[in-house]
Amino acid sequence: AAGVIQSPRHLIKEKRETATLKCYPIPRHDTVYWYQQGPGQDPQFLISFYEKMQSDKGSIPDRFSAQQFSDYHSELNMSSLELGDSALYFCASSPPGLARRDTQYFGPGTRLTVL
């Protein structure tokens, strides 16, 4: 079965650089969530999209922006990177309908290292 695809899997950047993380949800899933997991931490919700519109926003820095495109894939853009942005970034997708509340499929994550 198709899973959530994230690219790249690993990314190394210098401070003050920019990074773009991509997420391809499971086909026919219309909701995408982004989470950030710092070293030794629990995942923290960043932002979500439903039918290409931002549906919720969590503890996402103003330096970060995201969007969901017409094909439902999503991109997380991160600018002016800081050392503290080093983390594992997960994308999750949910199917339409009632299952949206109780079903999130997670991708393998993108490990971002800021030097």
Added chain:
Amino acid sequence: AQSVTQLGSHVSVSEGALVLLRCNYSSSVPPYLFWYVQYPNQGLQLLLKYTSAATLVKGINGFEAEFKKSETSFHLTKPSAHMSDAAEYFCAVSDDSGGSNYKLTFGKGTLLTVNP
């Protein structure tokens, strides 16, 4: 706002022993609760979920959890630990604000170590 608290950041058991990972929730409405497992340098895998149906939920890899409203708990158990169960376990609750916002709020995680 919903939240979950995992008691014990590190649990160590012997192979073949009972596994008990504790999770208590705080929610103003009946919650949707989840247990996820994360192996080193990997993503999050859903073990099981509670969605207001049966209070005893069976998941993958022999794990199960029981929803106890009176105790606001959703503890994860497995009768007999296997070496391959060593991982980080996260309890999570789904946002109940409705609409399309069902973000997950995770507990701090419990690292399970299985000793031979």
